[in-house]
Structures are given as C-alpha cells and as structure tokens.
Amino acid sequence: MNDMTGFPPAWPAGVPEHGPIVLVDGDADWRAQAEQALRARGHEVVACDALAGLARMRLPRPAALLIVDAALAVPGWRAEAGAAGGPAFDAGLADCPVLLVVDAREGRLPEQALDGETTDFFVRSRHWALLVDRVRRQCRAARVERELRSRHDERARLEQDMERLISVDALTGLPNRNRFLALCTEAVSEARRAGHQVAVVAIDLDRFAQINESLGQVAGDEAICLVAERLGRGLARLAGSPDPGRDPVLARLPGDAFAVLLPWALDPWRLDEPVDALLQEIARPLTIAGTECFVTGCAGIALYPRDGDAAGLLLSHADSALADAKLRGSRSYRWYAPLPHADARARLKRVSGLHKALERGEFSLSYQPCVDVVRGTLIGVEALARWRHEDEIVPPAEFVPLAEQSGLIVPIGEWAVREASRQIRAWRDAGLRVPKVSVNISTLHFEKPSLAETVRAAIDAHRLEPGMLEIELTESCMVRDFGRTLGALQALRDLGVSLSLDDFGTGYSSLAYLTRLPIGKLKVDRSFVRMLGTSTQGEAVVRAIVALGRSLRLQVLAEGVETVAQARALLGMKCHAMQGFLLSRPVGAAQLPEAIDRIVERCRLASGGSPSARRVRAAATLQGVLQ
Numbered sequence: 346m347n348d349m350t351g352f353p354p355a356w357p358a359g360v361p362e363h364g365p366i367v368l369v370d371g372d373a374d375w376r377a378q379a380e381q382a383l384r385a386r387g388h389e390v391v392a393c394d395a396l397a398g399l400a401r402m403r404l405p406r407p408a409a410l411l412i413v414d415a416a417l418a419v420p421g422w423r424a425e426a427g428a429a430g431g432p433a434f435d436a437g438l439a440d441c442p443v444l445l446v447v448d449a450r451e452g453r454l455p456e457q458a459l460d461g462e463t464t465d466f467f468v469r470s471r472h473w474a475l476l477v478d479r480v481r482r483q484c485r486a487a488r489v490e491r492e493l494r495s496r497h498d499e500r501a502r503l504e505q506d507m508e509r510l511i512s513v514d515a516l517t518g519l520p521n522r523n524r525f526l527a528l529c530t531e532a533v534s535e536a537r538r539a540g541h542q543v544a545v546v547a548i549d550l551d552r553f554a555q556i557n558e559s560l561g562q563v564a565g566d567e568a569i570c571l572v573a574e575r576l577g578r579g580l581a582r583l584a585g586s587p588d589p590g591r592d593p594v595l596a597r598l599p600g601d602a603f604a605v606l607l608p609w610a611l612d613p614w615r616l617d618e619p620v621d622a623l624l625q626e627i628a629r630p631l632t633i634a635g636t637e638c639f640v641t642g643c644a645g646i647a648l649y650p651r652d653g654d655a656a657g658l659l660l661s662h663a664d665s666a667l668a669d670a671k672l673r674g675s676r677s678y679r680w681y682a683p684l685p686h687a688d689a690r691a692r693l694k695r696v697s698g699l700h701k702a703l704e705r706g707e708f709s710l711s712y713q714p715c716v717d718v719v720r721g722t723l724i725g726v727e728a729l730a731r732w733r734h735e736d737e738i739v740p741p742a743e744f745v746p747l748a749e750q751s752g753l754i755v756p757i758g759e760w761a762v763r764e765a766s767r768q769i770r771a772w773r774d775a776g777l778r779v780p781k782v783s784v785n786i787s788t789l790h791f792e793k794p795s796l797a798e799t800v801r802a803a804i805d806a807h808r809l810e811p812g813m814l815e816i817e818l819t820e821s822c823m824v825r826d827f828g829r830t831l832g833a834l835q836a837l838r839d840l841g842v843s844l845s846l847d848d849f850g851t852g853y854s855s856l857a858y859l860t861r862l863p864i865g866k867l868k869v870d871r872s873f874v875r876m877l878g879t880s881t882q883g884e885a886v887v888r889a890i891v892a893l894g895r896s897l898r899l900q901v902l903a904e905g906v907e908t909v910a911q912a913r914a915l916l917g918m919k920c921h922a923m924q925g926f927l928l929s930r931p932v933g934a935a936q937l938p939e940a941i942d943r944i945v946e947r948c949r950l951a952s953g954g955s956p957s958a959r960r961v962r963a964a965a966t967l968q969g970v971l972q
C-alpha cells in the first residue's frame with residue numbers, strides 16, 4: 346500500500362486530511378441525491394455513472410472514500426478501475442476505503458460485499474442521514490488507520506506496545522494466556538480444515554509457594570524463568586513437526602503455571618513420552634540464589650477434537666486433568682477424562698432447569714452504575730442477569746457458559762433486551778433519569794439475523810429513544826465471522842443503538858478490526874484494572890488502551906474499580922469513566938435510585954474548577970468516602 350509520500354507529484358504537498366469522495370453509481374437519480382446529501386455535509390464529491398467514467402476524472406487529491414454501486418463491482422473491478430483511471434488515479438485510490446452500495450432487492454449480499462477490496466456496504470435507500478453517517482465513520486476509520494501507520498512517534502508504536510503488553514508475559518517474555526488462546530484458536534481452525542488433532546498440555550509446578558516463602562519472590566521469579574528456559578529447550582528437542590511453520594508453543598499462565606500447544610497432532614499414544622520428558626526436564630536440580638532447589642511439576646493433557654473444539658475449553662480440560670494429576674503426586678501427568686457420571690447428571694439437571702427458567706420467570710436483571718467520577722454524573726447502568734434457581738442465586742459465570750453451549754443464550758439475550766427496555770420505560774415514567782442501559786449480548790447471538798429485529802421491537806414497544814439502549818459485545822465476535830458481525834453491528838447502529846466493546850484486552854482482537862467497528866466505547870477489562878498499582882505491566886496496558894481509545898475517539902470506561910488507588914491511577918491517565926464495587930455493586934431495579942444518589946453525592950464535591958483540579962478533588966472525595 347502507498348503511504349502519503351508514495352503519491353506522484355501530481356498532488357500538491359501537504360495533502361489535506363479529507364480528499365474527495367468518489368461516487369460511481371448507475372442510478373442517476375439516487376446518485377444526484379446522494380451527491381447533494383454529502384455536499385450538504387461539507388464533503389467534496391466527484392461522481393460518475395460507470396467505472397469507465399473514472400478515466401475522465403481528475404482527482405484534486407487522493408480520494409477519502411470510494412462509493413461504488415455493487416452491480417458495477419464485478420470481480421477484478423478495482424484493477425479495472427485503476428487501468429481506466431491511469432497510474433496517477435490508481436495511486437489516488439490506493440489507500441482509500443470502499444463502500445459498496447448494495448441493492449436490497451437482491452435479497453442477499455453479493456459475494457464481494459465484504460471481500461478484501463471492500464471496507465463496508467450500504468443497503469441502497471434514501472436514508473441520507475444513514476449514508477452520511479456511514480461515510481463519516483469510514484472516513485474517520487481510514488484517517489485513524491493512516492495516522493497509525495504513518496506516525497511513528499506517541500501512536501503506531503503505541504499499537505505495537507499494546508499488542509505486546511496484552512500478549513506477552515513480562516517476566517519470561519513468553520506468550521501469555523491471551524496469546525496462547527489466540528494461537529490455540531488458530532491451530533484448532535487449521536486442524537479442523539486439515540483433519541488432524543491438537544494437544545494442549547497444562548503444566549503447574551509443585552509446592553512452588555515454598556520457594557517464594559523461603560527464598561523470596563525475586564528467587565521465585567528466577568526459578569520461573571529457569572523452568573521456562575528448560576521447557577523451551579525440552580520442546581525444541583521434541584520430534585520435529587511435519588510442518589516447520591507450526592512449532593509447539595510454550596506460554597506462561599498466571600502464577601507458576603505454563604501451557605504447551607502442540608499444533609500438529611501426535612497420536613495420543615505418542616504424546617506420553619514427550620510430556621513425561623518435559624516433566625523430567627523440570628525436575629533436574631536448579632541453583633537459585635546460590636541454593637540448590639528441586640522443582641517438580643505435574644501436567645494435564647487435552648486433545649482436539651476428542652476433548653473439546655474451542656481453545657478455552659481445551660485449556661480448561663487440560664487444567665482439570667492437571668488437578669487430577671496433582672492428586673497423584675509430583676511429576677505425574679493425566680489425560681483429560683470426561684466428567685464422572687454424577688457430575689454429568691448434575692450438569693444435565695442445571696441445563697434442564699435453565700430451559701424452564703425463562704418461562705418460570707426465574708431471571709432478573711441487576712443494574713450496576715457507570716459513572717464519570719470527575720463530572721459526578723451517571724453515564725449509564727449495565728444490566729447483569731441473575732438466575733434464582735431453587736432458592737439459590739446461580740452466578741452468570743456458571744450459567745452463561747451452559748446457556749451458550751445449549752443455545753439458550755439467545756432467548757436469554759432476547760429476554761434481557763426486552764426486560765431492560767421495559768425497565769427504562771418504567772424509570773422514565775417514574776421520573777428517574779438513567780441515560781443509558783447496556784445489555785450483554787453473547788457472540789453466538791450476533792450470528793442470528795433476528796438480533797436487530799428483537800432490539801427494534803423492544804424499543805418500539807416501550808417507546809424508547811434508541812440511544813438509551815447499549816449493546817455490549819466482546820472481541821470474540823470478531824474472530825468468529827467478522828463480516829457477519831459487522832453486518833449485525835451496522836444493523837444495530839442503523840437503529841440508533843449504542844455499541845460498546847466489553848472486556849477489552851482479553852480477547853483475540855486484532856487492533857486492525859477495531860477501527861472498522863461502529864462502536865462508541867471500550868470497556869477496559871477488570872483484570873488490567875486489578876493490576877493498577879501492583880504491576881507496571883498492568884499500568885502500561887491501561888495507559889495504552891486509554892490512549893488508543895482516545896485516538897479512535899472512543900469513550901474508555903474502566904471496569905471492576907474496587908479501590909481508591911485504582912481510581913486515582915485511572916484519574917492520572919485522564920480516564921474518568923468507571924464502574925466497580927468502589928462506586929456501587931450491581932443492585933436491583935428498586936434500589937437503583939438510592940445507589941445513584943449515593944454516587945452523585947460522593948462525586949459532587951469534585952465538580953467545578955479546572956479539569957485537573959477536579960481530578961484531584963475527585964480522587965480526594967473518593968478517598969474520603971471510604972474512610
């Protein structure tokens with residue numbers, strides 16, 4: 346791809362940010378109106394009716410966006426357009442995003458709608474505001490992408506740093522859990538295509554706490570590094586993979602745990618020996634801080650496809666096999682064995698309880714406030730599902746995975762959207778101003794075409810302004826089927842609903858996707874917030890996320906803020922939007938007004954004066970409240 350300096354001298358130096366929008370469309374009437382609508386918003390537009398028309402066009406500057414009628418965009422169209430326009434024209438289009446105008450009458454998207462040439466699509470309509478919004482977003486994304494690429498001070502490096510921070514373990518330099526899961530997801534997809542197996546081995550050191558206690562944490566860290574080296578060497582000695590591009594992966598998990606990915610499937614009976622060899626390798630004496638130590642470890646093994654078909658599941662099964670191995674003493678390893686009968690029955694009972702839970706009205710929503718602590722205002726509340734089952738509250742961490750496995754997460758998500766909408770209307774009618782309610786929607790749900798319709802129906806039924814509802818999605822959405830997710834997100838955006846990216850930093854996100862998502866908010870995962878004040882890596886990640894969000898003009902909200910120290914650190918990074926136990930736990934709908942009053946009161950003292958003075962006061966008042 347060309348960068349700015351690669352443009353031919355036909356263009357003046359100091360190319361402005363916004364070049365013209367090139368519109369190629371065969372429908373003369375639609376084209377004229379679209380042109381008018383875009384011009385009315387200050388865009389410069391150059392239009393023609395066919396790709397051949399590009400030859401006659403003179404672009405004053407590189408184009409900001411190319412809008413093309415899908416009917417004209419036959420395979421290879423871009424090369425053809427380049428040829429028609431000549432090299433200077435080609436360079437002017439080299440970097441520009443492409444918005445494809447698709448006819449709704451076709452009933453389905455043409456194949457090229459989201460191929461490598463196309464950035465986005467617009468279903469042909471005369472909703473000019475929508476078109477203008479889509480164009481604005483694409484221009485913005487392209488500009489940010491260009492900036493990220495071309496600016497090597499303060500942003501491109503920031504992106505790299507962040508990618509490193511969220512994927513590398515700071516102590517050993519090995520991939521961390523996130524990165525391991527991402528690589529494992531890739532290996533599983535590849536294995537699915539090629540029809541082979543993938544092994545995941547979880548390794549944990551025995552009685553490692555004793556080393557930390559007797560020799561100190563520095564010695565403990567040294568031991569972890571030595572074990573990492575040994576495991577690395579042991580893996581390098583493993584019989585080579587049939588495909589040299591697919592070497593084993595060693596990752597460090599939190600604490601004294603490691604994980605190994607063997608992406609080329611060995612037959613199970615050929616795995617025992619190398620795993621045993623790795624454990625022997627660890628067990629050789631080590632000299633740490635001048636003292637000879639004996640560190641041993643245990644291992645658990647899970648295999649794709651036999652034990653699971655998703656990275657997270659394989660690692661968790663390898664972990665449960667590891668727990669089993671630990672019971673058998675040091676240096677042992679076990680294969681994952683499916684749940685014993687009784688557990689399987691209990692699980693089945695839960696699933697059948699879950700099936701009936703909706704019709705029995707066993708679900709409710711709790712609401713947790715999200716606050717701008719400097720302004721002292723409520724930004725919105727997050728709706729969190731609660732399941733009351735046989736007199737106990739089953740936490741989402743337990744029922745959400747079950748609901749996802751059984752497909753019930755879709756009706757639960759639909760219910761949550763309806764219930765949150767009903768509640769917004771009830772609060773409104775009672776005179777309580779809750780600016781926004783966000784609902785968590787599972788990745789699986791984004792694959793259902795009905796999602797936007799469910800949301801629209803709920804908004805209509807309760808006469809809501811669509812902006813009062815927000816949908817939270819996680820990064821895993823992007824991994825599964827980016828084209829489809831983007832379509833679903835756009836349908837929601839077109840309704841006017843807000844979108845936010847949840848648990849940011851824990852998924853498998855490629856930052857390149859981020860600029861293309863029509864989201865308005867990033868939620869920094871609480872695992873990073875928890876590290877604030879205790880780890881420089883956590884601090885660096887949060888700082889990088891805040892800077893990245895700001896460069897994309899997104900709101901950045903920190904989740905799971907529990908302590909004043911964390912809030913202070915966030916304020917120091919100018920991250921004012923927070924959610925967490927420090928401000929309020931999730932509460933029932935009836936308790937929300939009181940919770941809001943309490944928070945606003947807490948933050949009230951911070952308001953007024955310059956932003957920096959307000960930040961200092963916000964930190965002080967939060968501190969005071971706790972004492």
Ligand code: C2E
Pocket residue numbers: 713728729730731740741742745754758761785786787847848871904905906907924925926927931
């Ligand atoms: P999440 O979307 O990240 O929601 C925030 C979770 O963090 C909530 O847990 C909340 O109670 C908890 N939390 C908030 N502040 C703090 C804090 O300061 N410290 C700590 N330690 N935790 C805090 P909860 O309600 O147990 O929900 C867990 C997860 O279950 C949610 O994580 C979300 O992924 C999922 N979930 C909850 N409700 C729904 C739902 O309606 N649909 C779907 N698909 N998922 C849901």
Ligand code: CA
Pocket residue numbers: 727785817847
């Ligand atoms: Ca959430």
Ligand code: CA
Pocket residue numbers: 847848868870871904
């Ligand atoms: Ca979250």
